Amino acid sequence: IAGITQAPTSQILAAGRRMTLRCTQDMRHNAMYWYRQDLGLGLRLIHYSNTAGTTGKGEVPDGYSVSRANTDDFPLTLASAVPSQTSVYFCASSDSAGMWDTQYFGPGTRLTVL
Amino acid sequence: RKEVEQDPGPFNVPEGATVAFNCTYSNSASQSFFWYRQDCRKEPKLLMSVYSSGNEDGRFTAQLNRASQYISLLIRDSKLSDSATYLCVVNLWRGSTLGRLYFGRGTQLTVWP
Numbered sequence: 331i332a333g334i335t336q337a338p339t340s341q342i343l344a345a346g347r348r349m350t351l352r353c354t355q356d357m358r359h360n361a362m363y364w365y366r367q368d369l370g371l372g373l374r375l376i377h378y379s380n381t382a383g384t385t386g387k388g389e390v391p392d393g394y395s396v397s398r399a400n401t402d403d404f405p406l407t408l409a410s411a412v413p414s415q416t417s418v419y420f421c422a423s424s425d426s427a428g429m430w431d432t433q434y435f436g437p438g439t440r441l442t443v444l
Numbered sequence: 445r446k447e448v449e450q451d452p453g454p455f456n457v458p459e460g461a462t463v464a465f466n467c468t469y470s471n472s473a474s475q476s477f478f479w480y481r482q483d484c485r486k487e488p489k490l491l492m493s494v495y496s497s498g499n500e501d502g503r504f505t506a507q508l509n510r511a512s513q514y515i516s517l518l519i520r521d522s523k524l525s526d527s528a529t530y531l532c533v534v535n536l537w538r539g540s541t542l543g544r545l546y547f548g549r550g551t552q553l554t555v556w557p
Contacts, residue, residue, distance in 0.1 A: 337452035365547075372448075372549040373488070388544070395497070420487055429476045429535055433545060 334436035336401055336421050341444045343411050351406040352441050353421030357435075361427045362404040363388075364396060366417040367438075373420065379404055380427045411443045447471060450532050457555055460490045461515035461522045467532030474533055474546075476535040477508055479517050481528045483552065491517075495529045522555045529553070 337352045355362065364376040365388075375388030379398040393415060395407045404423075408415055419439045424431040450467045459462050469477075477494035493501065494506040494515055505518040515532055532548035 370549060373547040375544060378544070427544075430493060432490045434487070437487055 334421055334423055334434055335421075336436040336439050338439060339437070340440040340442075342444065343408075344426075345411055345413060345443055347411050349408045349411055349441070351408075351419055351421075351441070352410070353404045353436060354402050354406075355421075355422060355423045355436075357425075358401060359423035359425050361424045361431070362398065363422040363424075363433065364394070364404070364406045364417075365420045365422065366390065367404070367420060368417050376406065376419075378427075396420070408418065411441075413443045415441065416443045417441060447474075447536065447546035448532050448534055448548035450551050452549055453510070454552040454554060457522055457526060459522055459555055459557055461555075462518065462520050463522060463553065464519075465517045465530055465532075465553075467517075467548055467551075468512050469532075469534045469546075471534075471536055472510075472513060474513075474534040474536045476541075477506075477515050478533040478535075478545075479504075479506060479515075480531040480533055480547075482531055483528045485534070488547075491530070502541060519553075522553075524555050524557065527553055528557045 334355045360381045363378045365373045367373045371384040377396040379385045382401045422433040424433045479491040480488040482488040483492045494508045498507045503520045507516045529550040531550045
């Protein structure tokens with residue numbers, strides 16, 4: 331069982347380029363999330379999806395978009411990358427968005443925007 | 445003001461020591477609480493949930509004080525393998541919006557031989 335996979339593992343990207351970070355889970359979880367982690371700031375929620383076909387904005391959504399066409403996949407797109415989007419991006423999933431549900435994280439994507 | 449505040453450390457302790465981490469949260473409407481562990485350059489993983497009555501899992505004890513909006517984690521008999529960053533996490537429900545996790549910046553622990 332793979333759990334959550336993310337691709338690519340790392341990427342160096344020129345500013346202004348479009349980039350899609352991929353996230354796939356095989357646990358049939360309903361809820362999925364995208365976070366970014368920056369030194370000194372901790373994890374911050376970018377976008378989330380409580381179930382396939384629905385998405386919502388988190389704490390720092392600007393410059394990012396998501397889609398949830400099916401249960402397993404939750405891609406994150408940077409339409410026009412900027413250097414401030416240099417970060418480590420974690421995808422996560424949980425069975426539901428309930429109060430005590432554990433979130434399981436993928437291994438992360440390290441993105442550098444030059 | 446951040447939803448969750450933690451002392452970033454670092455805490456450097458010898459093997460066998462007892463170490464405690466504290467965390468405060470700003471919103472009294474927060475409804476569930478967790479400690480996650482993150483090893484260097486790895487993903488966060490759930491260490492334990494924190495219940496109102498306090499709970500223990502082996503060498504780890506978590507406490508919640510709702511009146512003071514304060515969460516703690518106690519690690520007894522520290523092992524080298526406990527070296528990691530410990531993230532304090534609260535789940536906050538805002539009106540009709542489903543719960544969302546808010547993460548503290550983490551407390552770094554190094555256990556030395």
